Amino acid sequence: MLDFYHVDVFADRPYTGNSLAVFLDPPPLTPEQMLAVTQELRHFEAIFVWNGARARVFDLLEELPFAGHPVLGAAAVLHELHGAADWTLELPAGTVRVRTEGSIAAMDQGGAEVVNPEVPASGVAESLGLDAGDLVAELPLQVVSTGLPYLIVPVRPDALGRARIARPDFGDFLAAFGARFAYVLDVEALEGRHWNNDGVMEDVATGSAAGCVGAYLLAHGRVTDGEEFALAQGRFVGRPSRILVTPRADRVTVGGNVAMVGTGTLRVAP
Template sequence: MNIAVPFKQVDVFTTSFFKGNPVAVINFMDSEEEVPSTLLQSIANWTNLSETTFLFKPSDPKNDYRLRIFTPNEELPFAGHPTIGSCRAFLEFTGRKDASQINQECKLGVVRISVTNEKIAFEAVKADIDAIPEALVHGLEKCISTTFKTTPKVLHVGPEWVVGLVEDSQTCFNLNPDFSLLGDMSGKFGITGLVIAGKKPDSSGYEMRAFAPSQGVNEDPVCGSGCLAFVRYLQDLYQTSSTTTFDITQGGRLQREGKLSATIEHGKDKISYHVGGQALTIINGMINI
């Protein structure tokens, strides 16, 4: 193509540099050239981050941008921390100030994003929940060498996360999963991976971890879609009747300090699920393509 396009690397779900989950964001919104998917996949493979995203002009002018999300190996319909980081990059690329709501197109659908001061939050497009076979429950308990405190279920939020609670936050933090076995179980049962959380003592907050070895990510440092799956799971578990927000930390075992905010919002006609946090731009530049 022989063009130079704007590039950012954004640290997501953190208030401290180098303590969140990075995403590379490349801006094709001003390019008139066709960009083949093979090139996008090659770039994502080269950056070697868990996700690399690409901003394009929206197909519907009512929306703000179209986002394509790639791991080093494949394209995703949706992912959480790339959504937050890409929105931060979009605001900086465009100099937008009137950004109380952003509409992001992606393969899963249109994601509604709210921007309040430094916090960016997205609303779930999809948050369905199903039971899982007993064989999967027992297999996952073998993977983590402990029993679940609550019955785990599979959450369909774009990725397919199995979610369950363990005894408490320290139990969650101390887990040392068998990643090889978990990868085999994930492939056999068609799941993305496993989200585990434990409640913090004397607090409404939780410690959370997300494991996806079948996707090439043994442990995700700070996982937005996993958090979305978790908050939907909490609604199924506790059947809240009013708007409730949970503070969630993640990444301590990987020397990160992920901070997420998850909300179950009770509206007039529906319950919606929101995940948010801050994002800091680490790298600004251009990439030659």
Template sequence: MARRYALLDVFTNRALAGNPLAVVLDGEGLSDERMQAIAKEFNLSETVFVLPAENPAHSAKVRIFTPGRELPFAGHPTVGTAILLAHERFGDVEGDADAVVVLEEKIGNVRCGVVLKGGAAGFAEFDVPKLSSPSMPVGAKEPIAAALGLSPHEVGFENHVPSCFEAGVPFAFIPVANLDALSRAKPQMQDWDGAFAAEPHRDVYVYCRQTTAHDSAFSARMFAPTMGIVEDPATGAAAAAFAGVVRHFDELLDGTHFIRIEQGYHMGRPSLIDLEIDLDNGKLHGVRIGGQAVVVARGELYL
């Protein structure tokens, strides 16, 4: 059976940048084991399988797999799939076209607003289905620094210290002093378990305040070697959880805050993730993730 698929680059407005994504449009009838094998075959950070929606009012049900396991939610697959399904609905557009795409993910229903522009990258923004909350404490600076190949004095800046937050997928958030430290961070697998052995801290988001782009607020890298992802060019699920980090350490005032995160620059795949945070009475009230994506290839799987 021929199954259509598309490849997209997400959180970018040009091909061969951002985070690549595979979307299998005809996923019906595939077993869990077959989906995992296909994701391993594509060997991208994530592969999405599109299935008929359980609720006919929704756009699709989706399953999201890394090369190593299934995820209940992920950001760049949500953005990329929403833009692709809007393209499937409207085809090539000459002006602007707006769409609402509702994806049934394992975490719940994710509502996405999509804007297509003729001859330009599409844009999607979605409401994060689960607000960021603290998870288990992380360890001391010394083992964390060793696991990243850094010195302990390079871990932390201002009042930011290592923490763990989750918005569907947990991450250990490790602040580092500057871009130089961020560029030198590299998983040291002989020390990884010593720093991050206790679940759910094995996926690590390293960030600093210093940035490359003038309009970015943070620069970040994400390492998930135990998920089959040595480094991820852009991680929307981590950005969703990062909302809790920023609220906690930066003590934001009530209202709406726009934060742009740059990621992937150290991999030669620059990515820009838009994070919007709504605060009410000092608490997270709403979080949105947005970004662009372009379709770079289409094909068929003969499976």
């Protein structure tokens, strides 16, 4: 029997934001079983937590060393059950500290690393179904990581709605630059989009990328050190989400509202 909690993260109310399945203290499961459970439930990701600390996250394709909205969702469930305000979750990429207050959860993603300071623009726009003129020429394409490396692709406002993954080897294309995923960012509206590398499924709200975006925008003078801003995502899949980001010179905090939706039980393990 596998009990789980269904929550929506970065959501002002249930049935918005990014949905998530949270499993607390499940019996021992292999990575293959956890992936199968995630694929069965069809949330973008699921998180498995033992003893309120050790955690593993899976999306529909693989295990992730770090992911933002599962960490926040798990901390919110732990808060509802136990009432404490501070949580430390141990993921393969490292330890993440989360603070919960009411329905808000915020995580300290630590400092950001610029993995690749200047990715050549050649081929990037085309790989995302765009033209070279859709990129913001005065901003560089960079790979930034707070645990998961994203290629930040700044685009002009009218380009965001046209973006898509347009090549079958997109994951290999990104890996050549040191990136795991890409995040397409409208720097004027502070709105972004992200997909699995096969392009089949678009993510609703990407907490791990939001931290990278915060560090990127701060480094290029687009936001203020220590001042919270809201990053929008999910509009194009009908799940509007609001991610709260506070960038600082040495660290980035990412948070948002978590809405409790329901509970469930899987009667058998895969």
